Amino acid sequence: MSHCKRISVVVLGSEDHLKKALITVIVGKELPLLPKTNVLKKTDIYENDIYEVKCPSDTACDDLKKVFAANHDPDMSLLVVKEGFSPDKVWQQVENLHRITGKPTEKFIVVLPFGCKESDRYPFKCYTMDHLFSELTHLAQDRHLMPTNVRKRITDQHASSTPTSPSPMMEGFTDSRKRLKRNPSGTEVNLVLLGMTGTGKSASGNTILGEKRFTSKASSKPVTTECQQAETVINGRRVRIIDTSDIFYDERKSSSGEHVRKVKELCQSGPCVYLLVIHVSRFTDGERDILEKLGKVFGSKVREQTVILFTRGKDLEQGGMSFEDFLHRCQPDLKKIVEKCGGRCVLFENSDSGPDQVEKLMEIVDRMLK
Structure with a gap:
């Protein structure tokens, strides 16, 4: 396996279960939760061989500033939104992240709920889940982080993980996971x-x-x-x-x-x-x-x-x-x-x-x- 730097991802949003769902799919394993809740435990990082994911609190300015400091600039910053979201309110979230972190608004990618389509009418940058996982895979391949044997291991991990708290958003993650990982051959x-x-x-x-x-x-x-x-x-x-x-x-x-x-x-x-x-x-x-x-x-x-x-x-x-x-x-x-x-x-x-x-x-x- 190459020793290239892993893909760094920051997951943001007000819906904790949706952030958990996305992180679960990216790293391919269940995440630690606080007892008797569906809330993510505070942890420095969620990771596998390819991706390292951080999930700071959107309301903790110090945490956000630390994650987005110049020497901790992530490869992808994802803002997860729920079904029926208000574009105006999401844009306010993006602008707030810009003010806190000093990063340009286009650095924050809004992950659209399942069934939504990308549109240039939104004031913010957005990806469908298929587009997101395509970009994540391309980043890993460009860094030579996804040889065939590693890709197969990730496939097995994803196939065995069944994230809890299903939702319309969750269905979209599951669909994208299947499309991305079902065939580990990697043939172009x-x-x-x-x-x-x-x-x-x-x-x-x-x-x-x-x-x-x-x-x-x-x-x-x-x-x-x-x-x-x-x-x-x-x-x-x-x-x-x-x-x-x-x-x-x-x-x-x-x-x-x-x-x-x-x-x-x-x-x-x-x-x-x-x-x-x-x-x-x-x-x-x-x-x-x-x-x-x-x-x-x-x-x-x-x-x-x-x-x-x-x-x-x-x-x-x-x-x-x-x-x-x-x-x-x-x-x-x-x-x-x-x-x-x-x-x-x-x-x-x-x-x-x-x-x-x-x-x-x-x-x-x-x-x-x-």
Whole structure:
């Protein structure tokens, strides 16, 4: 194990049981409590091989000043808030922490309750729990604190810990813990979104990420004009989503080669899975030979690395048709594409960002990487 400095985290907030829940998930073990209460014992630090967590009292100015002194500057400062929080009151908390510690307000990250989405409308910096655990993992990996054997040990610790006092916030921690630690392989994968304009590539990328990172809107012309990327962690695997422009769009043929080179460059690290995005209610003439087009660009084996990602799942629901019926009754040319890709396909509804559809996609990806 590397002797790099562990990740230092400060957990703040007025709800003691929520702070306890978060710390429990980070360090992977139950925390000492005062007898017959659910209150954390005063302790210098909660720790494991990777993280060291401090939980000073929000009202003890001296404790806060000490923790945030120049020589004790933490890697992450987290303010835990409860479900139904008031953004104005949370902002007052952040400003109060700024006044006491002298640290900029952006140094304090508000951990949103389960089900909340990040928004630039909040005056404070905030993370969803998936985003938080992704960032914590990235920090540990960047410091070489999470080799495979250590990651497996942390997985076992988290799997065996069952924090008390369940709450909506607690459910979110549990969900994030499962997604972060369930698969200890640590394999990286690149998911490349490909397809025609208007099929929902960027929206699908946002669904996989669990947050809006790519610009997505209805348009007859490409909205994504440059190759973009964003990362997350799903099932313990670092996942890089690569959103592409329509490389077959006639008006952009002159720049498609540049986009392809960028995609190949990004895919040099880690295995690559292509997600061919197709609108479930609109199969066009330009898509009939799309696998052949992709083969010319990415090589003849591209179909072996491709999953068909159908979008607009609600269109089938409104038509009273199951996904299985759709695949059985779809146009012959579309059916051939599915067959050439080994029947690997998944249905997305990007207006519903529930985890099940992403889980189904990642199950397919997992099988492809084995």
